[in-house]
Every structure is written in structure tokens, then in C-alpha cells.
Amino acid sequence: MIPTTALALIEVDITRGNLNPLPIAVSPLSIDEDSKKKFKSILKKENIGSEISLIVEKNLKTSGLFNPLNKDAFLQAPDIANLKPRFEDWNLIKAQALVTGKVKFQNDKLRVEFRLWDVLAGKEMMALAFTTVPSNWRRVGHIITDKVYERLTGEKGYFDTRIIYVAEEGPKTRRIKKLAIMDQDGANNKFLTLGNELVLTPRFNPTSQMVTYLSYFRNLPRVYLLDIETGMQEVVGDFPGMTFAPRFSPDGKKIIMSFAKDGNSEIYTMDLENRIVEKITNHPSIDTSPSYSPDGKYICFNSDRSGYQQIYIMKSDGTNVKRISFGKGLYGTPVWSPRGDLIAFTKLHKGKFYIGVMRIDGSGERLLTENFYQEAPSWSPNGRVLIFYRETKTNDKGEGFSAKLWSIDLTGYNERLVTTTTDASDPSWSSLLSN
Amino acid sequence: MKLNKILKNAFLITFACLALSACATQKKTTGQMQGDVYTGTDTVEYLASGVPDRVFFATNESVLTTASRETLRKQAAWLRKNSEITIVLEGHADERGTREYNLALGERRANAAKDYLMTYGISSDRISVLSYGKERPVDSGSNPLAWSKNRRSVTVKAN
Numbered sequence: 243m244i245p246t247t248a249l250a251l252i253e254v255d256i257t258r259g260n261l262n263p264l265p266i267a268v269s270p271l272s273i274d275e276d277s278k279k280k281f282k283s284i285l286k287k288e289n290i291g292s293e294i295s296l297i298v299e300k301n302l303k304t305s306g307l308f309n310p311l312n313k314d315a316f317l318q319a320p321d322i323a324n325l326k327p328r329f330e331d332w333n334l335i336k337a338q339a340l341v342t343g344k345v346k347f348q349n350d351k352l353r354v355e356f357r358l359w360d361v362l363a364g365k366e367m368m369a370l371a372f373t374t375v376p377s378n379w380r381r382v383g384h385i386i387t388d389k390v391y392e393r394l395t396g397e398k399g400y401f402d403t404r405i406i407y408v409a410e411e412g413p414k415t416r417r418i419k420k421l422a423i424m425d426q427d428g429a430n431n432k433f434l435t436l437g438n439e440l441v442l443t444p445r446f447n448p449t450s451q452m453v454t455y456l457s458y459f460r461n462l463p464r465v466y467l468l469d470i471e472t473g474m475q476e477v478v479g480d481f482p483g484m485t486f487a488p489r490f491s492p493d494g495k496k497i498i499m500s501f502a503k504d505g506n507s508e509i510y511t512m513d514l515e516n517r518i519v520e521k522i523t524n525h526p527s528i529d530t531s532p533s534y535s536p537d538g539k540y541i542c543f544n545s546d547r548s549g550y551q552q553i554y555i556m557k558s559d560g561t562n563v564k565r566i567s568f569g570k571g572l573y574g575t576p577v578w579s580p581r582g583d584l585i586a587f588t589k590l591h592k593g594k595f596y597i598g599v600m601r602i603d604g605s606g607e608r609l610l611t612e613n614f615y616q617e618a619p620s621w622s623p624n625g626r627v628l629i630f631y632r633e634t635k636t637n638d639k640g641e642g643f644s645a646k647l648w649s650i651d652l653t654g655y656n657e658r659l660v661t662t663t664t665d666a667s668d669p670s671w672s673s674l675l676s677n
Numbered sequence: 678m679k680l681n682k683i684l685k686n687a688f689l690i691t692f693a694c695l696a697l698s699a700c701a702t703q704k705k706t707t708g709q710m711q712g713d714v715y716t717g718t719d720t721v722e723y724l725a726s727g728v729p730d731r732v733f734f735a736t737n738e739s740v741l742t743t744a745s746r747e748t749l750r751k752q753a754a755w756l757r758k759n760s761e762i763t764i765v766l767e768g769h770a771d772e773r774g775t776r777e778y779n780l781a782l783g784e785r786r787a788n789a790a791k792d793y794l795m796t797y798g799i800s801s802d803r804i805s806v807l808s809y810g811k812e813r814p815v816d817s818g819s820n821p822l823a824w825s826k827n828r829r830s831v832t833v834k835a836n
Binding site: 413414415416417440442443456461463483484486487500502504505506507528530531544546550551572574575588590593614615617618633635636637638639640643668 | 737739772773774775776777778780781782784785787788789792806807808812813814815816817818819820823
């Protein structure tokens with residue numbers, strides 16, 4: 243958590259809430275007239291330098307850790323600021339950090355350079371340049387944000403990422419569900435299935451752009467594997483009944499899931515290379531919602547072997563099963579943090595649903611948010627933010643239903659609606675696409 | 678004086694409303710649910726005359742009630758008489774549970790019905806089981822009565 247450069251004066255403490263977000267100025271990236279025209283003809287954007295800086299600004303604001311300042315107050319022009327900022331001017335508008343940069347059309351590519359400045363110390367904290375295809379311009383904004391976030395918080399960012407989720411429409415009794423994918427900020431939304439069959443619980447492979455999910459294709463609920471790039475799909479394993487609740491192992495080589503037969507759900511794994519299936523649990527109760535620890539050595543899961551839904555952990559071979567949830571109420575959907583120290587869950591108590599976290603031994607339970615209905619937290623790749631879905635209560639005529647994605651910081655602050663084009667549920671956060 | 682009268686009338690109307698709504702609520706809870714198991718017939722369809730197509734469950738339970746067992750015995754008798762018919766048992770849960778657990782719970786409920794039909798002589802070859810979890814409610818309300826209608830196993834003709 244301590245920035246690597248000892249000289250830096252500013253740093254953002256991310257272990258606390260967003261009570262004092264860091265004032266930061268994001269200067270529009272400067273651009274020459276020629277490049278501006280070229281990008282305008284390709285991307286239909288008037289000024290791609292301003293557009294990219296807006297993405298950075300929105301990302302930083304959404305994190306809850308930064309307070310991007312109003313551009314109207316900026317005294318220095320973007321090109322001059324990028325060469326040598328006049329720190330007194332930025333200090334005057336109370337900016338503590340400043341992002342400047344330059345974007346250029348070069349050999350049919352988009353070349354960007356940017357700098358992060360410590361305004362109070364009057365020093366450059368970071369300078370980076372990279373080149374990509376022009377159509378990647380939104381990702382350029384996300385990558386800049388990731389670098390700034392990492393430099394100022396000491397932790398990896400989560401902005402150059404995507405969310406896979408289930409897009410929903412239609413009445414509650416005949417809901418149509420499609421797989422959909424979008425950038426973390428809601429841009430570039432795309433549907434991956436047509437809605438002909440019910441689909442549920444898509445989850446990313448942490449090492450590639452593969453997804454596993456549940457589909458009711460031909461009324462046979464089975465776990466499927468989907469390659470987002472090629473659109474290729476296949477059934478996972480040859481089970482004589484419903485398979486569900488799939489997730490990848492941290493190395494991306496196995497799928498762990500439940501298989502239900504004769505009223506009993508057990509947890510199985512399938513190795514994607516040699517197709518070997520292993521039975522992990524063996525108990526006449528419901529065992530489901532498995533999730534690996536990041537080192538792959540343990541599995542947390544949901545079981546009602548005590549009579550009601552609780553959270554358990556076991557070794558990845560199924561031995562040493564231990565219950566870890568002991569608070570009041572029912573617990574479901576455990577999901578291991580990518581940092582390894584926490585398990586996020588859904589809790590039902592006295593008619594309310596909570597998203598919470600606990601340590602892996604079950605101690606330190608913290609409830610982050612309470613509502614009529616919400617479930618299925620998924621971690622940002624840096625383990626700082628949870629995304630989940632929330633449904634509204636209908637009236638006695640069954641009207642007023644909606645399902646939306648929300649995110650919340652691990653601290654319990656900064657709860658935000660994640661805007662989607664349709665109703666949405668079952669979100670899963672990808673790993674960082676770059677670095 | 679006049680105002681007083683209006684106020685009095687208003688009070689009377691309010692009291693009347695209260696009495697009515699109390700009646701309605703009472704009817705809802707005692708008339709169509711026993712404990713939290715649905716006992717009404719609003720959503721029930723019939724496989725044949727006198728053979729209801731579904732049974733209902735208590736919250737988080739897959740135990741068959743006395744009424745459920747009676748319904749399933751009627752279904753078994755009908756299936757014995759119509760030996761060419763195959764069925765799907767569709768298991769469902771209400772919206773007050775996590776999606777994955779509810780898929781497992783729906784499967785467990787449908788299997789409770791399957792096991793009972795089998796003890797009354799119906800071959801497992803004629804029965805398949807399909808869990809919908811909480812994905813296909815019959816009543817889209819967010820209230821205890823609606824939830825009780827949705828916790829069900831429905832016997833559907835497959836051929």
C-alpha cells in the first residue's frame with residue numbers, strides 16, 4: 243500500500259471510506275489539428291483527446307477515491323500543461339494531483355503519452371506512452387486510469403475490465419434472459435445469446451476470455467463453455483442430469499460446479515484438458531455455489547447439511563470440510579476474494595438480504611448493504627469492489643419489478659447503480675485485460 | 678355543526694374501510710395457506726378430472742404435506758390407468774432465496790414428488806425431473822401468498 247517512490251507526498255488511503263476523495267485535475271489530452279481530423283473521420287468524435295480524458299475522469303469519480311475537478315476552472319491549456327505545468331495555477335484550484343497528456347495519429351495508430359503530477363511537491367510522478375489501434379480509444383482511457391489508480395493507491399486498478407451478465411426483459415413469470423457483455427463502465431454493450439433459452443450465472447475464466455454459464459438449451463439445464471472471441475459453445479461434461487453453479491479454477495484449467503441427481507446436489511470438477519471428472523463432496527444435502535481460493539488449494543461452498551444454507555470451506559480434494567458461517571440467518575453464494583483473505587456472501591435474515599464479507603475462518607463478518615432482495619457478489623480483479631444484483635419488491639398486482647446491477651466498495655461506502663441498457667442480473671467481473 | 682357531521686361521516690367511512698381490509702387480509706392468510714404452504718386452487722390445473730397437477734411446499738422445505746400426498750396418489754392412479762403417458766416433474770422455488778441454492782431446492786422438491794409416485798407403482802422410466810429454481814414463478818407478487826403459490830412441483834405431460 244505504500245507507494246514505491248519515497249519522494250511522493252500524495253497517496254490515497256483505500257482502506258477507509260470515501261470521506262475525503264483526493265482532488266485531482268484531469269486535463270484534456272492535447273491533440274494537433276491534423277490528428278484531430280484523422281480521428282474524427284475514423285471514430286466520429288470531434289476531439290478524441292477530450293473524450294479520453296472524460297473516460298479517465300468518470301472512472302476516477304466512480305471509484306469514490308478521487309474528486310475530479312471541474313474543467314472550467316482550469317487555467318492552463320492542455321498542450322502547455324503537458325510540457326510543464328504551472329503548479330501554482332493547479333494549486334489555486336485545490337488540485338493535489340494532475341493528469342496531462344497528448345494523443346497523436348501516427349502510422350495509422352493512436353499514440354498516447356500521459357503524465358501524473360504531484361501538484362503540492364511540484365514533481366512528475368509517472369510518465370508513460372503507448373500505441374494501439376484507434377478503435378481501442380476507450381480502453382486507452384481505462385488503461386490510463388489503471389496506471390493513475392495504481393500509482394496513487396499502491397494497488398492494481400480494475401478499469402480496463404469487462405462485466406458479463408444476464409440481460410433481462412419481459413414479465414416476471416415469463417422472463418427472457420440473454421447473456422450480455424459490456425465494458426466495466428457500461429460502454430460497448432453486446433448480447434451474446436438471442437434469448438431463445440433461459441441462461442443463468444455466467445462467469446469469466448480468470449486467465450482468458452472464456453465464460454462458463456448455465457443454459458436451458460432443449461430444456462436440459464447444463465453447464466456450458468463459451469469462447470467470447472469465436473462464439474464457440476460446448477456442454478461441459480456428460481452428466482445424466484442438471485449441472486449448475488459453474489466457476490473456473492484460478493488457473494482456468496478446471497470448471498467446478500454442482501450436479502443434481504435424485505434430489506441431491508454434489509460438487510464436481512472437470513479438467514478442461516483431459517476431461518477427467520472428479521466428485522468433490524459426498525453428502526446427502528445440497529452442496530452448491532463452489533468457489534476456489536486464489537491459490538487453488540481450498541474451496542468455499544454453500545451447503546444445508548446443518549439444516550439450513552450455510553457457508554463451508556474444504557480442501558480442494560474435498561477433505562477437511564468446515565463450517566465457517568455462524569451468524570444469525572441463512573448464508574449463500576460464497577465467493578473467495580482475489581486477494582485471498584475474505585469471502586463475500588449473500589445473507590438472508592428476518593426478510594432482508596445483505597451483501598457482506600467475512601474472513602476465511604468466518605470471523606470479522608461485515609454487512610455492506612441491506613435490501614429487499616440482492617445477491618451474487620462478484621469481486622473486481624483487485625478485490626476492492628463488489629458488483630451484485632438487486633431486485634425490487636412488486637406490489638400486490640405483481641407490478642413494479644426490476645433487476646439492476648450495483649457496485650459497492652469493500653469499505654461499505656460508494657454504493658452505485660451500474661447502468662445497463664436492460665434489466666440485469668448475475669454479474670461477473672473479468673480480470674484486467676491489459677498488463 | 679355541519680362540519681362536525683361531515684367529520685363524523687368521514688370517521689365512519691374510515692372505520693368501515695378498516696373492517697373490510699381486515700377481513701380481506703384474514704381471508705388471504707387463513708383461507709389459502711396452512712402455515713406457509715399454499716392450500717388454495719387459484720393456480721392449480723388438472724391433468725384429468727379430479728387430478729390436480731401440482732403440490733406445494735413450505736419455505737426451504739421439500740417435505741410432502743398430507744394434501745400433497747393425496748394429490749400425488751391421484752396422479753399415480755391416473756398414470757397407472759394411462760400407462761402410455763410420460764411426465765416431467767417441474768420443481769420450483771420462491772424468489773426469497775439465492776439462485777443457485779434454489780435450483781438445487783427445485784430439484785429436491787421435484788424428486789420428493791417423483792419418489793412418492795414411484796412408491797405408488799409408477800416406473801422411474803416414465804418420470805423426468807426439471808428444476809427451474811426461482812426462474813418461473815406463477816405469481817409475480819412479492820408477498821407471502823404469492824411466494825406460497827410459487828413453491829411447487831408441477832406434473833406436466835411429456836407426450
